Amino acid sequence: MSDTGASGRRSWGARLVILIPALWLTVLFLVPFLIVLKISLSQSVIAQPPYTPTLDLTGGWQAVRDFAAALSFENYKLLGSDWLYIVSYLRSLGIAFAATAILLAIGYPIAYGMARAPRGLQPVLVMAVFLPFLTAFLIRIYAWINILQREGLLNETLLALGLIREPLIWLSTDTAILIGAVYSYLPFMVLPLYASLEKLDDSLLEAAADLGCPAWRAFWLVTVPLSLPGAVAGALLCFIPIVGEFVIPDLLGGSGAQMIGQTLWVEFFSNKDWPVASAVAVVLLVALLAPIVAYQRLQARALGER
Amino acid sequence: MRKGPSLFNVTSVALGLAFLYLPIVILVIYSFNASRLVTVWGGWSTRWYVELWNDAAMLEAAWISLRIAALSATLATVLGTLAAVALVRAGRFRGRTAFSAMIYAPLVMPEVITGLALLLLFVALNVDRGFWTVTAAHTTLTMCFVAVVVQSRLLDFDRSLEEAAMDLGCPPLKTFFTITLPLIFPAVAAGWLLAFTLSLDDLVIASFTTGPGATTLPIRIYSEVRLGVKPQINAICTVMIAVVAFGVIVAALLAKRGELVRARRAAKA
Numbered sequence: 001m002s003d004t005g006a007s008g009r010r011s012w013g014a015r016l017v018i019l020i021p022a023l024w025l026t027v028l029f030l031v032p033f034l035i036v037l038k039i040s041l042s043q044s045v046i047a048q049p050p051y052t053p054t055l056d057l058t059g060g061w062q063a064v065r066d067f068a069a070a071l072s073f074e075n076y077k078l079l080g081s082d083w084l085y086i087v088s089y090l091r092s093l094g095i096a097f098a099a100t101a102i103l104l105a106i107g108y109p110i111a112y113g114m115a116r117a118p119r120g121l122q123p124v125l126v127m128a129v130f131l132p133f134l135t136a137f138l139i140r141i142y143a144w145i146n147i148l149q150r151e152g153l154l155n156e157t158l159l160a161l162g163l164i165r166e167p168l169i170w171l172s173t174d175t176a177i178l179i180g181a182v183y184s185y186l187p188f189m190v191l192p193l194y195a196s197l198e199k200l201d202d203s204l205l206e207a208a209a210d211l212g213c214p215a216w217r218a219f220w221l222v223t224v225p226l227s228l229p230g231a232v233a234g235a236l237l238c239f240i241p242i243v244g245e246f247v248i249p250d251l252l253g254g255s256g257a258q259m260i261g262q263t264l265w266v267e268f269f270s271n272k273d274w275p276v277a278s279a280v281a282v283v284l285l286v287a288l289l290a291p292i293v294a295y296q297r298l299q300a301r302a303l304g305e306r
Numbered sequence: 307m308r309k310g311p312s313l314f315n316v317t318s319v320a321l322g323l324a325f326l327y328l329p330i331v332i333l334v335i336y337s338f339n340a341s342r343l344v345t346v347w348g349g350w351s352t353r354w355y356v357e358l359w360n361d362a363a364m365l366e367a368a369w370i371s372l373r374i375a376a377l378s379a380t381l382a383t384v385l386g387t388l389a390a391v392a393l394v395r396a397g398r399f400r401g402r403t404a405f406s407a408m409i410y411a412p413l414v415m416p417e418v419i420t421g422l423a424l425l426l427l428f429v430a431l432n433v434d435r436g437f438w439t440v441t442a443a444h445t446t447l448t449m450c451f452v453a454v455v456v457q458s459r460l461l462d463f464d465r466s467l468e469e470a471a472m473d474l475g476c477p478p479l480k481t482f483f484t485i486t487l488p489l490i491f492p493a494v495a496a497g498w499l500l501a502f503t504l505s506l507d508d509l510v511i512a513s514f515t516t517g518p519g520a521t522t523l524p525i526r527i528y529s530e531v532r533l534g535v536k537p538q539i540n541a542i543c544t545v546m547i548a549v550v551a552f553g554v555i556v557a558a559l560l561a562k563r564g565e566l567v568r569a570r571r572a573a574k575a
Binding site for chain 1: 310311312314315316317318319321322323325326327329330332333336385386388389391392395396399401405406407408409410411412413414415416417418419420422423424426427429430442443445446449453478479499500503506507508509510513514524527528531532539540543546547550551554558
């Protein structure tokens with residue numbers, strides 16, 4: 001566990017500390033993606049496992065060449081030519097984008113208020129925002145079905161208040177998906193924003209005020225730029241998983257156009273087409289690669305700053 | 307001088323917390339509803355808890371989920387703590403960028419991709435799917451959360467204690483267990499709790515990697531929910547919320563007590 005000694009050699013113990021988790025993640029995280037990539041280039045067959053070719057390394061070099069020759073880009077051509085998939089991808093990106101924008105708009109005032117709260121109260125508020133994340137995701141989505149259905153509490157309340165004449169349809173709409181996404185991911189937006197706002201040095205704002213800068217301008221010129229890393233981290237932390245979300249659109253969304261997570265699920269579980277499901281996953285991963293790398297950079301920089 | 311919170315600040319935090327907690331509170335209240343119709347209030351009753359208690363399939367699923375969660379959280383805590391120590395203390399090593407990428411990527415990776423990838427691995431390795439494959443899958447996902455939690459604690463703390471112990475001839479392994487681990491213990495415990503609840507809660511990855519005889523609680527709840535809202539589901543959800551709330555309160559009290567003990571020791575010294 002110590003750093004490299006003066007000799008530059010690492011003890012066996014220190015090596016194991018790196019090797020054990022690295023090995024675990026290589027086998028159970030990295031290698032599986034290579035398998036997904038491989039199967040996305042295979043053909044679907046009715047067999048067990050339901051794809052061909054399968055690589056048989058005992059067959060030697062010839063087997064590897066036969067295997068490579070049998071790979072094809074058919075599944076990707078299918079994804080590019082069928083509107084079902086294209087609409088599904090675009091819809092997922094659109095919903096994730098809208099949800100992230102709403103999350104920023106709602107999350108910023110909350111995080112700002114938390115950072116302005118008395119010092120002693122702040123850890124309690126952080127815990128209060130984080131706690132719902134610990135109560136099951138599925139339960140929190142399910143709770144909204146109770147509220148959003150036709151005879152649900154939202155309609156009852158609105159009717160009782162006289163705001164609407166007859167019950168509105170909430171469940172099985174895009175609005176319901178957005179509500180579910182915003183509700184589930186709010187802690188991921190608020191906490192990084194709070195972390196960057198809390199560090200903000202008040203003397204900067206005082207200096208601005210002393211120099212005659214109005215409060216709203218100081219907010220725009222000082223607070224907002226300094227909280228940008230938190231905003232970007234929060235946005236990425238919400239946007240990336242929402243694009244691939246399955247539970248929220250499945251339980252709250254309609255039966256019409258699907259989000260890409262649902263498409264993958266249906267291809268895999270209902271159609272049993274593993275190669276197409278894998279190709280859907282690869283394209284989704286490629287689409288998300290840029291935001292994922294951006295998120296990693298941000299994390300690395302945040303750790304370097306300490 | 308710090309400016310105090312304005313009315314706008316107070317209102318936005320209050321509304322935010324109300325938005326986060328109201329749906330959960332409503333769910334808990336309706337689990338005590340006597341009426342079979344989920345939306346009609348029929349007076350207080352515990353009948354759905356009684357029915358839940360007689361639902362053998364649901365209890366079986368809950369038992370499987372609890373075992374998977376406890377086992378995978380423990381494995382994930384060991385692996386995640388090792389990973390955090392490697393990230394913070396090992397300095398530069400070959401493959402460090404790839405290593406940290408493998409820690410952070412699972413945190414944001416859509417679950418459908420991780421689930422599919424793990425299933426295809428298990429098929430390629432030709433292992434029987436069930437209890438152990440779900441446990442391995444959950445360990446992989448949650449160890450990264452543990453690593454992040456422990457890492458932030460390791461970055462914050464004073465290294466002079468460790469250095470002093472090592473200067474006095476304490477071997478690295480002993481230093482870790484007698485100095486470092488007690489100091490980072492609150493983060494390790496928090497990491498375990500986080501891993502436990504994430505595992506207990508996961509539907510997507512478990513659906514991909516499970517096999518016959520290992521229907522977890524979320525898979526069971528999901529198949530019931532798809533058939534329509536049932537009062538019994540409100541009851542099981544309330545029980546799960548109570549379990550998590552209890553765990554969090556115990557963890558918070560333990561952390562508080564640890565701080566008191568340490569403060570007292572420091573005062574004596």
